Amino acid sequence: MGTDEEKEVGEKSEETEKLGKQMSEASLCTTDNDDEDYQGKVDLGPQYTLKETFELDKDDESLRKWKEQLLGGVDLNEIGETLEPEVKILSLAIVAQDRPDIVLQIPEDGNPNGTWFTLKEGSAYKLRFTFHVNHNIVVGLQYNNTVWKTGMKVDSTKEMLGTFSPQAEPYTHEMPEETTPAGFFARGSYTAKTKFVDDDNKCYLEINYTFDIRKDWLAT
Structure with missing residues (x-):
């Protein structure tokens, strides 16, 4: 028992x-x-x-x-009587010690132009999302992220965010801390695809973008 x-x-x-x-x-x-x-x-x-x-x-x-x-x-x-939950991802922030947060607004089409952000090699950081849930409960909201460098997949992440009821105020979720790779071969340009899906595999947002890893953060 x-x-x-x-x-x-x-x-x-x-x-x-x-x-x-x-x-x-x-x-x-x-x-x-x-x-x-x-x-x-x-x-x-x-x-x-x-x-x-x-x-x-x-x-x-x-x-x-x-x-x-x-x-x-x-x-x-x-x-009301709406069947489908509505999840709107409002922003993504890159949070690192000893520097201001990098807050990235999500374009309407989910495809930022040019290099979306730059990370410093060998640095610890966290991703923080803000999002709204409307109309109905969203079950098993999940963050999926895939990264490529020169056409080769170098990273794949899946993180369960949770189940959320609709409310007036946005939710905030902070991802576990990560560390960027370091060294000559780590530096350069990367492409990535981020998706937010639920337990039914309904896709609320897909973002296709590029980012850089450099020797230092960009000047603020």
Whole structure:
């Protein structure tokens, strides 16, 4: 028999899966050779508005309390009957010690012109995102990033951001600290593709851009 803590973790996992099934079937973002081997669409069952999701299994006390905790102060009367969540990535910031944050605005078409930013070789930094969630709960929002140098893939990152309910204020998520490579062969220009997808593989933003690694940060 498991401990009370193990039982609680198991119950929360079941509740998350149950909620995900209630809300599923969103439009899907097809992948390419650099992503998971996923093609086409998957039938994930009926999809529900936020109001309908809250009413489902309302006699299940533990699930009801979990939904209330997830939704927080969301006014269901103001959400409306929209099925699809809307996630808008507002900005990306590069945070490093002993220098001002580099705040990058996201172009409407997701394709920044020219070199988007420059990193100093051998330096520790973090990425910080700000984003809005509207209309419905987004389940399993994920950050995927692939980097190439001279046509060769040199890095691939996937980070689960979490599940978020709609709210007026933007969310902020900070990635784990990374360190840029150093040395003659590390310096130069890179191309990258960043995508934000959810558990249904719905793609909310794809950014294609270039960045540089140099001996030092650019002067501010």
